[in-house]
Amino acid sequence: MKHIERFLLTLRAENKSVHTLDNYQRDLISFVMFYFQQMNNQAWSMQDLMADPQVLDWRGVDVGMVKSYVMSQVQSGLGARSLARHLSTLRSFFQFLISEGIVSANPAKLVKAPKQPQPLPKSLDIDQTNQLLEQPVETWQAIRNQAIFELLYSAGLRVSELVGLDLSPGLDGLDSGQIQVLGKGKKMRLALVGAKAQQAMQAWLKVRFQKAKPEETAVFVNQRGSRLSVRSIQQQLDQRAIEAGIVSKMSPHRLRHACATHVLESSGDLRAVQELLGHANLSTTQIYTKLDMQHLAQVYDQTHPRARKNK
Known part of the structure; x- marks a missing residue:
């Protein structure tokens, strides 16, 4: 345990926070207890480790043991983020041991952190979306904002695409329900614009000039008559959400997600959603199938006569 104590002292001298030091200490003690359990085939407590005179031989820790430790943590239900932190702790500690001449290699460097689970995007249901979009439009800023929000939802635009939208060639096809936006990778793509968004855009263009x-x-x-920023759009959306009585946190990306989710729920056509969002790979779009199944499961639980639990 003396090497861990020296490692923590080194970190303290580097002005690491108390929270970081506590995490490092807990992670390393967790690994040490696993090590002794593997070596002695018995469970150890913190008190046992502090009282036992046996010194852990860090040279005996290899890649296989680190992998086994990670697997044991997975089986215990530790989350991916915490597992990644444990591995980061071990890597830092073994680098310290190398600098001290205790070991010659870092076994934790050869073990990959588990993939972080991809969070499901937060969407809006159709009622919430209508609630957001059907607010009074009385000022020139409100006319502009209405066009922005309608376009984000109708075309499923990224906010960066909307901010970068120019009169030409961007709006050349607006009358036919299409606009050109500069997407990821500096690639131009066509985005579809519905009737409500077209009306809102036409109203804004009269004011914009x-x-x-x-x-x-x-x-x-x-x-000031200059290009609107992403931050300004977020601020305007926050204000609109308050006016609409929507308590959950809003973002332009949620309107993009809502567009994709509502189209997929109605059509089931993942390829169409891929084209709508401008995703280069279908795998990027497939997260919406999880949302769609989530929605289906909720509807099923609420409506199927043999799915409802007895209360």
């Missing part, structure tokens, strides 16, 4: 600087090419401008 009065508010924008003569040389400005951006579709959406701020009160």
Whole structure:
């Protein structure tokens, strides 16, 4: 245990936070208890380890033992983020041991951290979306914001695509229900625009030419007549959510997710959603199948006569 104590002293001298030091200590003690359990085929407590005179031979720790430790933590239900932290702790500790001349290799470096689970995107149901979009439009900023929110939801745009949208060639096909946006990888793509979004855009364009600087090419401008920023859109969306009585945190990306989710729920066509969102790979779009199944499971539980639990 003396090497762990020296390691923690070194970290303290580097002004690591108390929280970080506590995590390192817990992670290393967890590994040490696993080590002795493997070597002696018995469970050890912290008190046992502090009282036992036996010194752990860190040179005996190999890649196989680190992998076994990770697997034991997986089986105990430790989350992916915590597992990644445990591995990071071991890597740092073994680098310290190498610098001290205690070991010659870092076995934890050869063990990959488990993949972080991909979180399901937070969406809005159709009622919430309508609630957000059907608010009074009385000022020129509200007319602009209505066009922004309708376009994010209708076309499933990334907020960066919307901010970068220019009058030409962006809006050349608006009357036919299409716009051109610059997507990821600097690739131009066509995005579909529904009737409500077209109406909102036409209303905004009438105002926009009065508010924008003569040389400005951006579709959406701020009160100074210059291109609107992502931060401004987030602020305007936060305000609209408050006005609509939506208590959950809103973001432009949630409107993009809502577009994809609602289309998939209605059509079941994953390829169409891929094209709609401008995903290069279908695997990126497949997360929406989880959302769709989640929705299906909720509907099933609520409506199927043999699915409802007795209360």
